Amino acid sequence: MKNLIVVIIGLLFLFISSPAIAGEIITADKLITVDTAKQMIYVWEGGKNIYQSKASTGLPLTPTVKGSFTIRRKVPTQTMRGGSKAYGKYEYKNVPNVMYFYQGYAFHGAYWHNRFGKPASHGCVNLPLDAATWLYNWAPAGTRVEVF
Numbered sequence: 001m002k003n004l005i006v007v008i009i010g011l012l013f014l015f016i017s018s019p020a021i022a023g024e025i026i027t028a029d030k031l032i033t034v035d036t037a038k039q040m041i042y043v044w045e046g047g048k049n050i051y052q053s054k055a056s057t058g059l060p061l062t063p064t065v066k067g068s069f070t071i072r073r074k075v076p077t078q079t080m081r082g083g084s085k086a087y088g089k090y091e092y093k094n095v096p097n098v099m100y101f102y103q104g105y106a107f108h109g110a111y112w113h114n115r116f117g118k119p120a121s122h123g124c125v126n127l128p129l130d131a132a133t134w135l136y137n138w139a140p141a142g143t144r145v146e147v148f
Contacts, residue, residue: 062087099135
């Protein structure tokens with residue numbers, strides 16, 4: 001009997017947990033979702049997934065912030081610099097297609113690595129250059145962002 005209960009609870013978790021998250025965030029408006037566990041972004045319009053890409057979110061000691069946000073500011077290119085005690089300092093010039101969604105957290109192209117699909121950033125959502133260009137052109141300021 002105990003085993004049957006464990007199996008039922010496991011099945012409920014599998015079939016209820018993921019769809020509940022997706023069901024809560026799908027909308028008819030433009031929406032970008034960031035799945036930090038899968039290291040993917042999903043782009044939604046009219047309730048349908050119209051684009052997706054591998055991403056690199058924050059490393060364990062500099063995680064990407066989770067929650068509900070909107071694109072606040074877009075910058076075509078800029079120098080990004082910063083760092084942490086854990087991972088050291090960085091400076092990247094001409095970072096393309098920067099879209100800030102919370103404080104210093106942004107989507108942007110990353111030309112300095114090719115580790116998409118694995119955490120690799122200081123907290124931003126790094127994208128392949130083609131994906132960053134596509135997203136920048138598609139998403140106006142005010143576009144909803146959900147990071148989980």
